[in-house]
Amino acid sequence: MSASLRDTVLDVRDLKVTIGRRTIVEDISFSVQKGQTVGLVGESGSGKSMTVLASTGLMDAPASSATGSSVLTGERELIGATPAQLRKVHGSRIGFVFQDPSTSLNPLLTIQRQITESLEAHGRGTPKETRRRALELLEAVGLPDPEDRLHSFPHQLSGGQRQRVMIAIALACEPELLIADEPTTALDVTTERQIIELVWDLQERLGSAVIWISHDLGVIGQVADDVTVLRHGNIVEQAPVQDIFARPREAYTRELLDARPLIGAATPSTPPGESPVVLDVQDLDVKFQVRTPTGSRTIHAVDDVSFQVRKGHTLGIVGESGSGKSTIANALTGLVEPEAGTATLTGTDLFQLSRGERRDVRRRLAMVFQDPFSSLNPRTEIGTSIAEPLKVHALGGKDKGSRKGRVQELLDLVHLPRDFASRFPHELSGGQRQRVSVARALALEPDVIILDEATSALDVSVQAKVLDLLRELQGELGLTYLFIAHDLAVVQQMSHDVLVMQKGRAVEHREAGALFADPREDYTKMLLAAIPPAEPRAGARV
Structure with missing residues (x-):
């Protein structure tokens, strides 16, 4: 789309943002035209959100300041505008959609x-x-x-x-500019596709300009006409979306492209020999009573689901939000009570245990959650968090010195420096915090590790590194994983077998290579089709 001053909705020039003495964003310039989508892409901490917040007058961090120019439709300077002036603009001329609704x-x-x-x-x-x-x-x-x-x-x-x-x-209020700040990051791939197409359709009808912020170039490739790549608060590369994908000039842009999960990757090789069954779930049934404005009703969250996981293997469980994936994990770990079914972990039926017996068996079934920051105590040092399960189950030695040695071994396993033991969660990046969560899960040498959306909250480049770590640990230690995710491209990289869930029922359960080569069910095909392809498509409409 050819740019003209008449069609420019937002023009940002020489933007600089500081918080205290630290420069967060420097020398940022871009513009977005009527009917155009500009993608801002980069990892966490690259300055994407701060750039948009500062340029639209929403930045309110303590001791922060913004300089430069940000002009809305050729007349309204937003940098330095008064609160009264901004109130007239926000909502009426600029609409905002943030990551977590x-x-x-x-x-x-x-x-x-x-x-x-x-x-x-x-x-x-x-x-x-x-x-x-x-x-x-x-x-x-x-x-x-x-x-x-x-x-x-x-x-x-x-x-x-x-x-x-x-x-x-x-x-x-039919705004001239829509800001979409990571609006699909927390959503499953089919809902993500629906939101993308919804914004696209509304943009076509209203002619609004869109600034779409994401850490995922795969998503940006589906929505953007032009792309600005940010890193450490600076512009790395600016180009039309087709050029970014076909001819990236900078190494960092190529790293982001290479980190995208894409369908077509090889599934993990099957361990040699016939491995014993570690976890055997049969006829699992879970129901919830929920209250609604019209009365209570029953939700059949998991309906007659059966599967097995062999030692050293990974079973991927995939499906949309509400499909029952996490409910299966919660039933196995005793967080919810099943209506019926059995779950045998190396000879022990998890559903027939008393409360005291459950405590003893929990060391054999570990869990890694989606958000590592909320699963770690912010007031506890990393070393203490990793050692906590050892102390609870009286393992790793009775004295602090023995447990400290085990913590150092676990930090080595997940490739973190040993001095991280004295740090707190807020001092670590998202990927480092998730490595700590993996180390804590490994502390008790469990029979099965449940990974519940363990990488979905991470940048794609960090996600790729954590997935590499999980595969490496499985190869070295013979770990058994129950890998829960909504993204089939990620599941393909990790899983030997795949269980596809829809509305609480098992739709398809097969060996991973066969399922991805020839999916039998329409729902599985729909999940596969929802994954952003390797090539951009949005730019073709310009």
Whole structure:
């Protein structure tokens, strides 16, 4: 799309952001035209979000300052604008969609109130008119049963539905510019595809400009016309999306491209010989009673699911949000009580244990969660966190010296420096924190490690390194994994066998190579089709 001053919606020049004495972003310049999508891509800490927050007047970090210029539609300077001036712009001319809708939406207000609030603030109609507009927006973003959803609260919606509500709020006043800050990172691949196509469709109809922030070039390739690659607060490369993918000039851009999970990677080689079955789950059934505005109802979260995992193997469990993947893990670890079924771990039925017996068996079934920051105690040193399971189960020696030696061994295993034992979680990056979580899971030498979306919250480059570590440890130690994920491209890299879940039921359960070569079920084919392809497609529409 050819750029012209008349069509420029936002023009950012020589942006510099400092917090205290530290420079966060420096010498950033870019512009976005009417109907165009500009992608800002880079790893965590690259300055993507800070660039957009500063250029749109949303930055409020203590001791922060922004210099340079950010002009909206040729007339409004946003750098240094007063709060009153920014209030007239935010919501009406600039809409925002952030990464986590659960923290962006008010849990105490209905969906209708949260949509009409923006309309009322900018004088866009009477209460009756704003309610009608809210209903139109929910229909436009494809929310099922929009009339009923007007009276729902955020916790009554799925993650994808909450993100659709955020988009409805952002588009309520038909803004000239839409800011999408990692809007699909926490979503499964099919919901991600739906959100991408939704924003694309609404952009075509409204002619809005879009700035799409992501750490994943695979996603950027599906949405952006032009791409700005950031690293350490500086621009590494700027080019049309096709050039970024076909002819990246900088090594860092090539690293981001190479780190993308893509379908077609080789599945792990099967360990030699017939390995014994470590975990045998049969006829697992889990139900929940939930309260709704119209009364209580039963959710059949897991419906008659059976599988086996052999020693040294990885079973990948994949499916959309709400498919029952994590519920299986919660049932195995005793966090939820199953209605029926058996789960035999090296001869012990996990569902027939008393509370005291469960404590003893937990050392044989370890878990690594999605968010390493929330699973580590922020007030506890890393070494203490890793040693905690050793102390609880009276392993690794009775004295602190013996446990300290074991902690050092575990840090070596996950390729972290031994002096990290004296650090706190906030002093580590996301990838380093997840390595600590893996070390803690290994501390008790468990029979099975459950990895519940253990890499989905990480940058793609960090994710690739953690996946390499997990495969390396499995090869060295003969580890057995239950690998839960929503991304089939990642599952392919890790799994010997794959169980595909949909709405609580097992849709397809096969050897990984056979499943990826010839998926039998339409749902599996849909999951595969939702993965961003290797080549960009959005730029073709310019």
